[in-house]
Amino acid sequence: xxxxxxxxxxxxxxxxxxxxxxxxxxxxxxxxxxxxxxxxxxxxxxxxxxxxxxxxxxxxxxxxxxxxxxxxxxxxxxxxxxxxxxxxxxxxxxxxxxxxxxxxxxxxxxxxxxxxxxxxxxxxxxxxxxxxxxxxxxxxxxxxxxxxxxxxxxxxxxxxxxxxxxxxxxxxxxxxxxxxxxxxxxxxxxxxxxxxxxxxxxxxxxxxxxxxxxxxxxxxxxxxxxxxxxxxxxxxxxxxxxxxxxxxxxxxxxxxxxxxxxxxxxxxxxxxxxxxxxxxxxxxxxxxxxxxxxxxxxxxxxxxxxxxxxxxxxxxxxxxxxxxx
Amino acid sequence: xxxxxxxxxxxxxxxxxxxxxxxxxxxxxxxxxxxxxxxxxxxxxxxxxxxxxxxxxxxxxxxxxxxxxxxxxxxxxxxxxxxxxxxxxxxxxxxxxxxxxxxxxxxxxxxxxxxxxxxxxxxxxxxxxxxxxxxxxxxxxxxxxxxxxxxxxxxxxxxxxxxxxxxxxxxxxxxxxxxxxxxxxxxxxxxxxxxxxxxxxxxxxxxxxxxxxxxxxxxxxxxxxxxxxxxxxxxxxxxxxxxxxxxxxxxxxxxxxxxxxxxxxxxxxxxxxxxxxxxxxxxxxxxxxxxxxxxxxxxxxxxxxxxxxxxxxxxxxxxxxxxxxxxxxxxxxxxxxxxxx
Amino acid sequence: xxxxxxxxxxxxxxxxxxxxxxxxxxxxxxxxxxxxxxxxxxxxxxxxxxxxxxxxxxxxxxxxxxxxxxxxxxxxxxxxxxxxxxxxxxxxxxxxxxxxxxxxxxxxxxxxxxxxxxxxxxxxxxxxxxxxxxxxxxxxxxxxxxxxxxxxxxxxxxxxxxxxxxxxxxxxxxxxxxxxxxxxxxxxxxxxxxxxxxxxxxxxxxxxxxxxxxxxxxxxxxxxxxxxxxxxxxxxxx
Ligand SMILES: Nc1ncnc2c1ncn2[C@@H]1O[C@H](COP(=O)(O)OP(=O)(O)OP(=O)(O)O)[C@@H](O)[C@H]1O
Ligand SMILES: [Mg+2]
Numbered sequence: 052x053x054x055x056x057x058x059x060x061x062x063x064x065x066x067x068x069x070x071x072x073x074x075x076x077x078x079x080x081x082x083x084x085x086x087x088x089x090x091x092x093x094x095x096x097x098x099x100x101x102x103x104x105x106x107x108x109x110x111x112x113x114x115x116x117x118x119x120x121x122x123x124x125x126x127x128x129x130x131x132x133x134x135x136x137x138x139x140x141x142x143x144x145x146x147x148x149x150x151x152x153x154x155x156x157x158x159x160x161x162x163x164x165x166x167x168x169x170x171x172x173x174x175x176x177x178x179x180x181x182x183x184x185x186x187x188x189x190x191x192x193x194x195x196x197x198x199x200x201x202x203x204x205x206x207x208x209x210x211x212x213x214x215x216x217x218x219x220x221x222x223x224x225x226x227x228x229x230x231x232x233x234x235x236x237x238x239x240x241x242x243x244x245x246x247x248x249x250x251x252x253x254x255x256x257x258x259x260x261x262x263x264x265x266x267x268x269x270x271x272x273x274x275x276x277x278x279x280x281x282x283x284x285x286x287x288x289x290x291x292x293x294x295x296x297x298x299x300x301x302x303x304x305x306x307x308x309x310x311x312x313x314x315x316x317x318x319x320x321x322x323x324x325x326x327x328x329x330x331x332x333x334x335x336x337x338x339x340x341x342x343x344x345x346x347x348x349x350x351x352x353x354x355x356x357x358x359x360x361x362x363x364x365x366x367x368x369x370x371x372x373x374x375x376x
Numbered sequence: 377x378x379x380x381x382x383x384x385x386x387x388x389x390x391x392x393x394x395x396x397x398x399x400x401x402x403x404x405x406x407x408x409x410x411x412x413x414x415x416x417x418x419x420x421x422x423x424x425x426x427x428x429x430x431x432x433x434x435x436x437x438x439x440x441x442x443x444x445x446x447x448x449x450x451x452x453x454x455x456x457x458x459x460x461x462x463x464x465x466x467x468x469x470x471x472x473x474x475x476x477x478x479x480x481x482x483x484x485x486x487x488x489x490x491x492x493x494x495x496x497x498x499x500x501x502x503x504x505x506x507x508x509x510x511x512x513x514x515x516x517x518x519x520x521x522x523x524x525x526x527x528x529x530x531x532x533x534x535x536x537x538x539x540x541x542x543x544x545x546x547x548x549x550x551x552x553x554x555x556x557x558x559x560x561x562x563x564x565x566x567x568x569x570x571x572x573x574x575x576x577x578x579x580x581x582x583x584x585x586x587x588x589x590x591x592x593x594x595x596x597x598x599x600x601x602x603x604x605x606x607x608x609x610x611x612x613x614x615x616x617x618x619x620x621x622x623x624x625x626x627x628x629x630x631x632x633x634x635x636x637x638x639x640x641x642x643x644x645x646x647x648x649x650x651x652x653x654x655x656x657x658x659x660x661x662x663x664x665x666x667x668x669x670x671x672x673x674x675x676x677x678x679x680x681x682x683x684x685x686x687x688x689x690x691x692x693x694x695x696x697x698x699x700x701x702x703x704x705x706x707x708x709x710x711x712x713x714x715x716x717x
Numbered sequence: 718x719x720x721x722x723x724x725x726x727x728x729x730x731x732x733x734x735x736x737x738x739x740x741x742x743x744x745x746x747x748x749x750x751x752x753x754x755x756x757x758x759x760x761x762x763x764x765x766x767x768x769x770x771x772x773x774x775x776x777x778x779x780x781x782x783x784x785x786x787x788x789x790x791x792x793x794x795x796x797x798x799x800x801x802x803x804x805x806x807x808x809x810x811x812x813x814x815x816x817x818x819x820x821x822x823x824x825x826x827x828x829x830x831x832x833x834x835x836x837x838x839x840x841x842x843x844x845x846x847x848x849x850x851x852x853x854x855x856x857x858x859x860x861x862x863x864x865x866x867x868x869x870x871x872x873x874x875x876x877x878x879x880x881x882x883x884x885x886x887x888x889x890x891x892x893x894x895x896x897x898x899x900x901x902x903x904x905x906x907x908x909x910x911x912x913x914x915x916x917x918x919x920x921x922x923x924x925x926x927x928x929x930x931x932x933x934x935x936x937x938x939x940x941x942x943x944x945x946x947x948x949x950x951x952x953x954x955x
Contacts, residue, residue, distance in 0.1 A: 093516040148695030158515045162439055163694055165516060166650055169643070170690025177683025240822065247808045247819055253770060254806040258871050259794035259823035297639060301527055304520045340538070344531035350524035354517060355509045 064212045065334040069327030071214065071222040075280075075287040077322015078225030079299065080306040081232045081315055082277035088313025089236070090249045090269045091156035092146060093165035096172035097277055098300025100137070103175055104130050104281030105291040109189035123217075123286035127224060127279045134278025138271035145171040146270055151263055154253040172296075179293040189291055221286040226319070228283070232276055233315040245269045246313075298343070305350040311360020320362040325349065385579065385657050385717040389572045392661070396420060396565055404558055417561050417629070419668050420568045421622055422648070426664035427575040427657075428618035429645035434654050435584060436611045437591030439515075441642045442522025445529045446499050446616035448637030450623020452533055453495035455548035455632030457487050460540055478554030488563065488628070495620035502529065503613035511608045514594070523639065530637035537634070548632040560629040567621045572661075574618065579657040579717065587611055591655065619645075647686070651693055653700025658716050662701050720779075721746040721875055721907050722767070722798070727776035729766040736762045738931040739776065744875060744924075749901050749908040751918040751939075753952060754928035760911045761803050763928070764877050767909075768800040769793045781874065795823045797874030801881060803911075805864040809853025813844055813863055816852050820870040829872050836904075837866040840896050858889050865896070876900075877909040882917060890914050894921050915952045919943065927952070 083097045108130055112121040119125060149163045150156065156164075206213050236242035244265045247255055252262035284299070285291050302325065310321030325346055332342040353361055380386055396416060403413035425447065432438050502525075510521040537546050578584050586607045589597035598604050623636050635641075644667065652663025670689070674682040697704050702716050722744040730736040736759045744750045752760050765771040767778055769790035778786045780798050788796075807816055817837070821830040838845040841862040847855065852863060861881060868876050878897070882890040894917040900906040901921075912918035919925070925942050927935035935948060942948050 087516070093519070145691050145695075148691075161516050162519075163698060165439065165519060166646075167691050167694040169646075170687045170692075170694060172687065173643070173690065174684045174687025177681070177685075177687060180680040181684065240818075243811070243815055243819060244822075247811060247815075250808045250810055251806050253790075254802070254808065255819070256770065256790040257768065257794055257800050257802060257806070258820040258867065259791050259826070260819070261789070261791045301523045304523060308517075308520065338535060340531040340534040344528050344535075347524040347527040347531070351506070351510065351521055351528065354513060354521045354524070358513065358517060 060211060061334040062331065063210055065331035066327055067209065067212045067214065068334075069330035070323055071218050071326070072287070072330060073323035073326020074222035074225045074319075075218075075283050075322075076299075076302055076326055077306060077310075077319040078228045079277075079280040079284055080303040080310070080318050080322055081229055082273040082275075082280065083303045084307045084310060084313055084315060084318040085232065085236065085245070085276065086269060086273035087307060088311070088318075089245055090150075090266065090273075091161050091164070092150065092168065092270075093161055094273065095165060095169040095300070096141070096145070096175060097168075097273075097303055098296040099172040099175040100134070100141075100274060100277040101281040101284060101299055101303075102291065102293060102296045103178070104134065104278035105285040105295075106179060106189065106293065108282045109285050109291050113189060123282050124220065124224060127228075127282035127286075130282050131275045131279030134275035135271045137278065138274030139267060141171065141274055142267050142270035146266070147263075150266065155251055156249050176293055176296065217289075218287050221283045224286075225280065225283050228276065228279055229315060229319040232272075235272065236315050241268060241272075245272070301350075302346065305346060305353075308350060308358075309353050309360060310362045314360060314362070317360055317362035321360070324362070380577075380580070383580065383717070384715045385576050388658065388661075388715070389576050392423075393569055393572065396568060400558075400561055400565060403561065410557060413557055413561050415672070417557070417564050418672075419665070420564045421626060422644070422668040423661055423664040424564075424568055424571045424622045424625070425619060425641070425645045426648035426652070426660040426667075427571050428615050428622065429642075429649055430575055430657065430660035431578060431587075431615040431618065432611050433646065433649045434652075434656060434660050435579060435587040435591065436608060437587075437654065438608070438611075439519045439646065440522045440612075440615075441519055441639055441646070442525040443615060443619045443645055444637055444639060444641035445502065445522075445526045446495075446619035447623040447626075447641050448526075448530060448533065448634075449498045449502070449616075450491070450495040450620030450625075451627035451632045451636040452537075452548075452623070453498065453620070454487075454491045454624045454627035455537075455550075456494060457490045458550050458628075459542065459548040459632070484553070484555070484559070488624070491624045491628075492621070495624055496617050499616040499620045500613050503616040504609060507609045507612040511605065511612060522642075526637060526639060526642065530634065533637065534634055537632075546634045550628070550631045555628075560625075563628055564625045567625050571618050571621060574614070576657055578614065583607065583610065588655070647690055649700075650690065651700055653702030653704075655699075656702050656716060659700055659702040666701070719746050720744070721781060722909065723777075723779040724763075724767060725777040725779075727763065727766060727778065728774045729762065729771050729776075730774065731762075731771075735774070736931050737766065740928070740931070740933055742926050742933060742936070744907060744909050746907050747901065747905045748923040749897065749910055749921055750924045750926070751910045751912060751922040752926050752928060753912070753915055753918060758928045759931040760928055761879055762931075764800055764802075764879050764909070764911060767877065768798060770800075794871060795825065797825060797872065799868050799871045799873035799876050801864050801868040801876065801878045803879035803883070805860050807852040807860060807863055807867070810851055812849050813852055813855070814848045816863060816867055817870050820867045823871065826870060826872040830870065833870045833872055837869050840869075840899070841866055858885050861885060861889075861893070865893070869900075873906065875907040875909060877911075879911045880913055881910075882912060882914050890917055893917075897921055919953070 079101055083094055086092045086094045108121065108123065108126045115121050145167050146164065149167045150160055153160050205216055207216055236245065244255065244260060245268060248262055248265040248269065255262045255265060306321040306325055307318055309324060310318030328349060329342050329346050332345045333339060336342070399412065399416045403409050429443050432440050506525050510518060510525065513521055534546055537548060541548055586597070586602045589600060589602050590604050590607060594604055626636070648663035648667045649660045651666055652661065653659030671682065674685055693700065706713050706716055720743050724740060724742050727737055727740040728735060740763055752763065754760055762771065766773050769788060773786050777784060780796060785793050785796070785798065817834065821827055843859055844862055844866055847859065852860065855863060865881060882893050885893065897908055897910065898921045901908060910918060910922065919939050922939045925937065925939050926933050927948065
C-alpha cells in the first residue's frame with residue numbers, strides 16, 4: 052500500500068527540486084501561454100515542437116561531442132532562433148488557412164485551430180520515425196559538456212539536498228527566458244500588437260497594421276520560445292524520446308491554466324507551483340504515477356474553480372501601463 | 377413522419393450490420409478469409425469508437441480528449457474480471473486448454489456480462505462526477521480538462537495494476553481461454569450492433585435534437601428550454617459507456633494494457649469524427665472506415681510515414697474541408713443530402 | 718477646391734450577394750460630406766469597401782490622385798484613409814492608452830503622436846482621466862469617443878465615420894457633431910460621414926449623397942438638398 056514518507060528532509064527536498072523543475076517546465080509553457088492565451092490558438096503541437104527541439108539538440112550534442120556550440124546553454128539561443136524560422140513554416144502550413152483571415156477568434160475558430168495544430172503535431176511526431184538514423188531515445192551525460200565550476204564536481208549539496216549543477220543552470224536559463232518573453236509581451240510594441248490581434252484583427256488593419264504579419268509574429272515568438280525551452284528541458288532531464296511529449300504537453304496545459312491564459316509571469320509561477328506539488332508528492336509517496344495524477348487533478352480543480360488562472364494576478368500587479376499618459 | 381425503419385440512417389446501419397454478419401459467416405473457410413475476419417474485427421472496433429465519440433463530439437459539438445479514459449476503463453474491467461479476481465474456475469481451465477480445451481460459452485457470457493456491468497458502472501460514475509464539474513467548461517477549456525481527466529485516471533489505474541498485478545508490471549495478461557478469432561469477432565459483433573443502433577437512435581431522438589441545439593448555439597438552446605447541462609452529462613456518460621464497450625472487446629482479444637488509456641485512442645476517435653464530418657451520424661462512420669483504410673494501407677505501403685501523412689491529412693481537412701467528407705459530399709451532390717443524416 | 722477621394726462605379730458585396738451596384742461619389746478636401754440613407758441600403762458596405770476591408774468587385778477608388786482600389790486595407794490606412802467603423806471595433810481588453818498607442822504605428826501617425834494625443838484629450842477630456850481603464854469597461858459614449866480619438870491619432874487625411882452617434886443620448890449626439898465641425902474648421906480635416914441622425918448631419922455637412930438600394934439616388938450641396946421637398950419629407954419628416 053501507499054506509504055507516506057512525511058519527514059522534514061523529504062519536504063525540503065521536494066520544495067527545492069520542485070522549484071528547479073518548475074522553473075524549467077514553467078519556461079517550457081511560456082510559448083503556449085502566448086499562442087493560446089493571447090492569440091486563442093489552442094496549440095496542441097506545442098509539446099511536439101518542444102520535444103522536437105530537444106531531440107534535435109540531443110542529436111547534435113551527441114554527434115559533435117564536446118563542441119561548445121551544441122551544449123545547452125549556447126544551443127538554446129540558436130535553436131530558439133531556428134525556432135523563429137520554424138514558426139513561419141508552422142504558421143503558413145497550419146494556422147494561416149484556418150485563422151489567417153479571421154477577425155475575432157470565436158469558439159469555432161478556436162476549435163479549428165485545435166484540430167489543425169493537432170494534425171501538425173502528429174506529423175512532427177512522425178518525423179522522428181522517418182529520420183534515417185533514428186534512435187528511440189537520447190541520453191546526454193550532463194557531466195561532459197555543461198557542468199559548471201570545477202571539473203568532476205557535477206553536484207552541489209544545498210540544505211542537505213543533492214542537486215545536479217546542470218539542472219540549476221537550466222532553471223536559471225528558464226527564468227531568463229521567461230523574463231525575455233515577459234518583456235517582449237508587455238513592454239514592446241510587438242507585444243501590444245500581439246495582444247490586440249486576437250481581440251480584433253480587422254481593427255488593426257484600420258489603423259495601418261497588417262494583421263497577418265502580427266499573426267505570423269505571434270506564431271514565430273511562440274515557436275521560438277518553445278524550441279529554446281526544449282533545449283533547456285533536455286539539459287534538465289538529460290534524456291529525451293519522442294513519447295515524452297505525452298507528459299510535457301499536458302503539463303504545459305496545466306501550467307498555462309494555473310497561470311492564467313496569456314499571462315507570462317503567471318505561467319512561470321504556475322510552473323513553479325506545479326513543480327513543487329509534483330516533487331512533494333513524489334518525495335512523499337515515492338510513486339511517479341501518483342505525482343502525475345496529482346498534477347492533473349490540480350488542473351481539473353483549477354479549471355473548474357478558477358478558469359481565469361490562479362496566478363494571473365501577479366502579472367497584472369507587476370505590469371504598469373501608460374506611464375506616459 | 378417516415379417510419380424509423382425506412383429512414384436512410386437506419387437502412388445504412390442495417391446494411392453495415394448485415395455486411396458484418398455475412399463476413400462472419402463466410403469467415404471461417406480458409407486462411408485468407410480468416411485474415412478478413414481479423415480485418416473485420418478491427419474495422420468494427422474503429423467504427424465503434426468513432427460512434428462512441430460521435431455522441432459527445434459530432435452530436436453535441438464538444439471536443440473531448442478524454443474518451444480514451446472510457447476505453448481504458450472497459451479494458452481494465454475485463455482485466456479485472458479475468459485476472460485480478462483470481463478466479464479458480466478460470467485457472468482450472470488452464471489445464472484443459474493444453475489439451476485443446478476451451479472455456480464454456482456460458483462462462484464466457486458470464487465474464488463478458490460482468491465486464492460490461494463493471495465498465496458501465498465505473499464509466500457512469502466517472503462521467504457523472506467528473507462531467508458535473510468539467511461540463512461547465514466550454515470549447516478548448518473542456519477539451520483540455522478532459523486531457524487532465526484521462527491522465528488522472530490513467531495514473532491511478534497504473535498505480536493499481538502496479539501494486540496488484542500478478543505479473544508485477546502494468547499489464548494484465550489474460551489467462552488463455554482457448555478462444556479463437558471467430559469468438560472475438562462475434563463478441564465485437566454483439567457490441568457493434570448495440571453501438572450503431574444506440575448511436576443512431578440517439579441522433580434522431582428528442583435527446584439528439586437537444587444535443588444538436590447545444591452544438592449550434594448553446595446559449596440559444598438554453599433559452600429555448602433545453603436543459604443543456606443535464607443533456608451534456610447524459611451525452612458524456614452514454615459516449616463513455618459505448619467507448620468502454622470497445623475497451624472490453626479489445627481486452628478480451630488482446631489483454632488489458634495501459635495503452636488503452638493513451639491519448640492516441642481519443643485522437644483516433646477525434647480524427648474519425650473530423651474527417652467524416654461533425655454534426656452527422658453517417659460522418660463518423662465514413663470517417664472511421666476511411667481512417668481504418670488509410671492507416672491499414674499506409675502501414676503496408678508507407679510504413680514510418682504513416683503519422684506524417686495522417687497529420688498532414690488532418691491539417692488539410694481542417695483547413696480546406698472544415699465540414700468533413702459529409703459536408704463535401706453534401707455540397708457536391710445535393711441529391712445525396714437525404715442519405716447523409 | 719480639390720477632390721481628395723473619388724469613387725467611381727463601385728460594385729461590391731458579401732460572398733455571392735451584390736450590395737453596391739455602382740456607387741460614385743466625390744469628397745472635396747476640407748469639407749464634411751455626408752452619406753445618408755435608410756437602414757440596409759449599403760452605407761456601411763460603401764465605407765468598408767473604400768477602406769479596403771471589403772474587396773471592390775469593380776469600379777475605381779482614387780485617393781489623393783492615386784488609385785488605391787487594389788491596395789490592402791492597412792496600406793490605405795498608412796496613406797491617411799482612416800475609418801472609424803460602425804460598432805467601434807475597439808480592443809476591449811486593452812487599455813484606453815493602448816488602444817490609442819496602437820493607432821500611432823504608421824509613419825504618418827508616429828511623427829505626430831504626442832501632438833495628436835494632446836488634441837484628442839482637448840476634445841475628449843474624459844478619455845484622459847481613463848487612460849488605464851480597459852476599453853471594454855468604458856460606457857457606450859466613452860467608447861465612441863475613444864473610437865473617434867483612435868481615428869484622429871492615426872493622423873487621417875480623410876476621416877470616414879460610420880454612425881458615430883449610434884446609441885448616444887441626444888445631447889452627446891450634438892457634442893459629437895460639434896467636435897466634427899471643429900475638426901473641419903480648425904484643422905481643415907476632410908470627413909466622410911455616415912449618420913443616422915440626419916438632423917445632425919445636415920447641420921454640419923457641406924455636401925450630401927443619398928443612397929437607396931446600393932445606388933446613389935440624390936446628391937447636392939446641403940443647402941440644395943434642404944430645398945428638395947422629397948428629401949425633406951423622406952429624411953427629415955418635414
Ligand atoms: N456580412 C454580411 N454578409 C451578408 N450580407 C451583409 C453583410 N453585411 C451587410 N449585409 C447586407 O448588405 C446590405 C447593406 O448593408 P449595410 O450594412 O451596408 O447597410 P447600412 O446602409 O450601413 O445600414 P444601417 O443604416 O442599418 O447601418 C444589407 O442588406 C445587409 O443585410
Ligand atoms: Mg451601417
